[in-house]
Amino acid sequence: MENLSVVRRQRLKLRTRRMARRVLPFVASLFLATPLAAPVAKSKAATTNHQARLVAAPVVAPATLYNQRLHDLYRELGVEQQGLRYEVFEKAMTGYLNLESEGKLSGKQLLTVVDFELPSTEKRLWVLDLAARQVKFHTLVAHGHNSGENMATNFSNENESNMSSLGFYVTQGEYQGKHGRSLKLQGLDEGFNTNAFSRAVVMHGADYVSEDFIRQYGRLGRSLGCPALPMDQKDAIIEAVEGQTCLFLNGPDAQYSSKYLNQDVAMSKLLGQTQLI
Structure with a gap:
């Protein structure tokens, strides 16, 4: 019985490793596709400042x-x-x-x-x-x-x-x-x-x-x-x-x-x- 239990545990570990190898690439692709919060905020701020400069009144000579x-x-x-x-x-x-x-x-x-x-x-x-x-x-x-x-x-x-x-x-x-x-x-x-x-x-x-x-x-x-x-x-x-x-x-x-x-x-x-x- 003990030997049978050991065999089952080894099979379970092997199955878990195989599943991890399949899931990890998918999780990694999701992570890379999602932009970080800080860069987004910075990008929006830069865009807003640029637009403000564009609409500023021109200086007349x-x-x-x-x-x-x-x-x-x-x-x-x-x-x-x-x-x-x-x-x-x-x-x-x-x-x-x-x-x-x-x-x-x-x-x-x-x-x-x-x-x-x-x-x-x-x-x-x-x-x-x-x-x-x-x-x-x-x-x-x-x-x-x-x-x-x-x-x-x-x-x-x-x-x-x-x-x-x-x-x-x-x-x-x-x-x-x-x-x-x-x-x-x-x-x-x-x-x-x-x-x-x-x-x-x-x-x-x-x-x-x-x-x-x-x-x-x-x-x-x-x-x-x-x-x-x-x-x-x-x-x-x-x-x-x-x-x-x-x-x-x-x-x-x-x-x-x-x-x-x-x-x-x-x-x-x-x-x-x-x-x-």
Whole structure:
């Protein structure tokens, strides 16, 4: 009986070993196929961080933001439909922001733009209210007698030249002159308009700045260099823009340059403001 029991135990051990050899590979494959908890958590965290980086707001370059804000203001003012080209508006705004940065302007936030690249028969003067985003005035304006006929092509800073002078001006005070109510202008661009005072280049009204004159002669009359205005609007315009506001006279002169066309200064000023744009 004892020998029989020993034989049975040996058979049982042998059977157990065979079963273990069959089961172990299956168990091992299950173990290898199941990922560990810690790596899974780490993988999910890495994926979440990567996705967060992808949805983060992109950084906008200052120059891009500056151009975007100028274009937005240009559209809000609606001046493209009135014939004010963006490149002229951009130059005028650059100078305005430079002058404001130097403390040369009052708090009126008015910008007057004259584009002498347009013929005198077109309304080529704009008074822009930058705070209200409105065009206060859009009207005719004359150029100097020796600057050209209908088109202004010649410009000078010299006394008795009877030509218009391009560039940036800051308006001063009113006075009563031979043309009645008039406005003094201070030219700021050295070599281009700094003789405005000595030449008596001022803003005033004139009968030859009218639609009637255009119908009769095919162009406006011409001044001795002053940006002359229609008689029926000159009082309102002078009253609005007097007292340290910016005036920019643009024209077809490839030689014109200005220290106030510094875009870095303009960019810094505009992007630091909250009122204009």
